[in-house]
Structure formats: structure tokens, C-alpha cells
Amino acid sequence: MTVRENVVVSAAVRDKLGPSLQQILDSLWAIDCQTCNQPLPGRRPALSVDDFSIFASATLHHHECRQSAWNETDQIRAAAGETVSHHTLCALLPVAYGDNGEEGRKPFVLVNPGLEMIYLARSALGQWAVEPNRAFVDAGFAPPPLTSTPVPGAVVELRGNQLVIGFRSGLMGPFDVNLNDEARNLVAAEGGAVVLMTHAVDPHEITDPTQLEPALRGDRTLMGYTQLAG
Numbered sequence: 001m002t003v004r005e006n007v008v009v010s011a012a013v014r015d016k017l018g019p020s021l022q023q024i025l026d027s028l029w030a031i032d033c034q035t036c037n038q039p040l041p042g043r044r045p046a047l048s049v050d051d052f053s054i055f056a057s058a059t060l061h062h063h064e065c066r067q068s069a070w071n072e073t074d075q076i077r078a079a080a081g082e083t084v085s086h087h088t089l090c091a092l093l094p095v096a097y098g099d100n101g102e103e104g105r106k107p108f109v110l111v112n113p114g115l116e117m118i119y120l121a122r123s124a125l126g127q128w129a130v131e132p133n134r135a136f137v138d139a140g141f142a143p144p145p146l147t148s149t150p151v152p153g154a155v156v157e158l159r160g161n162q163l164v165i166g167f168r169s170g171l172m173g174p175f176d177v178n179l180n181d182e183a184r185n186l187v188a189a190e191g192g193a194v195v196l197m198t199h200a201v202d203p204h205e206i207t208d209p210t211q212l213e214p215a216l217r218g219d220r221t222l223m224g225y226t227q228l229a230g
């Protein structure tokens with residue numbers, strides 16, 4: 001479950017986010033505190049936003065570690081990378097191949113790169129919305145439609161039954177994904193995998209393929225075909 005139910009949101013944060021608050025709470029999961037890095041479950045999480053004018057970061061903290069606030073000071077209080085949790089999953093989904101519509105299964109790799117921290121961008125009308133990390137756009141990940149052109153800034157590597165997603169910029173990842181034998185063989189045969197970077201779902205909560213629908217249609221999600229390192 002996302003953090004929506006039991007999170008402290010100050011009047012200032014509520015006021016600044018307005019109707020965007022719902023989408024932002026639907027994109028955060030209470031895993032670890034972004035101040036002390038200890039688990040959030042069991043204590044009340046609080047939502048803070050660091051506003052850098054054209055973009056912002058929204059983070060979860062224990063209420064006792066950092067009270068819910070809208071921070072516009074120059075003091076950068078955004079989370080350091082090592083406190084942010086990420087979850088991954090490889091799902092095998094049925095797809096139609098070729099002209100005769102033959103059915104097969106294809107691996108789709110899901111990464112939520114920031115369960116307790118997301119970036120926000122402000123529209124021309126002043127409305128904040130969840131924005132995928134610029135580093136993924138720079139690597140070549142994009143909204144749908146998915147194309148077969150490999151993303152230039154990322155590669156995947158098979159290490160036993162793990163798939164490792166690496167970024168040439170070194171700014172993100174690497175992200176490890178567990179594969180079963182079928183998924184491993186499909187990735188090896190195809191020479192790559194479709195990778196989705198998403199803030200719409202927690203990959204560890206997926207129990208049914210229908211839960212992938214928001215990510216596949218591009219809701220808070222970037223995607224790209226990522227080649228095996230050769």
C-alpha cells in the first residue's frame with residue numbers, strides 16, 4: 001500500500017500541493033526514513049517537500065526526525081541517494097508475435113527507483129506533478145509507445161539468475177532484478193529486455209499482471225528496450 005492512509009501532511013504542504021497531493025501520496029511507500037535511514041513502519045511517516053523553484057523533491061521521514069514542511073530555503077535537505085529504497089521485478093507477460101498472432105511470453109522488468117523519494121516538476125499553471133528522474137530521460141528512457149530501438153545510456157547484464165541494469169552515466173543504479181529460469185533464457189535469447197522505470201507501483205506488491213497496467217500505459221513511468229552488454 002502507498003503511504004496515503006497514515007501520513008502527516010502539514011497545512012503548508014497541503015496548501016502548496018493542492019489537488020496534486022493525492023498523486024504524490026499515491027507514489028510514495030513507507031519503507032525507510034530519509035533522515036535516519038531506519039524503517040518507517042511502526043512509526044508515523046511525515047511528508048516533506050524541498051522546493052528548488054523549477055523542481056522539487058518529496059520525501060518521507062519519521063514525524064520525529066523531520067516534521068512535515070515545505071522547505072524553500074537554500075539549505076538543501078533532499079535525501080542522499082543511499083537512503084532511498086528501490087524495488088524490482090521481472091514479469092513475464094503474454095504478447096502476440098508476428099503476423100499470425102502467435103502467443104508467447106516476454107519479460108518486462110520493472111524498477112521503482114524511489115519508494116520514499118520522488119521528484120516533482122511544476123507546470124506553467126503552477127501545478128506540481130510527479131516527474132521521473134531526469135537521469136533516466138538522459139539515458140534514453142521515454143514515455144510510451146515502446147520502440148525496439150535500444151536505449152543508448154543503459155545496458156543489462158546477466159549474472160547467474162540476476163539481471164543487472166547499469167547506467168553509462170553512473171548517476172543511477174545499478175539495479176538488480178531476480179529472474180526465474182524462463183525469464184533468464186528469454187533475455188539471453190532476445191539479447192535484452194524491456195525495462196520500465198516507474199513511480200506508479202511497488203514492484204514487490206505485484207501479484208497479478210493487471211496491476212502492471214498503469215506502468216505499461218506510461219503513468220509516472222518511462223520505458224525502453226535495454227540491450228545486453230556485449
Ligand SMILES: [Zn+2]
Nearest residue numbers: 033036062065
Ligand atoms: Zn527517522
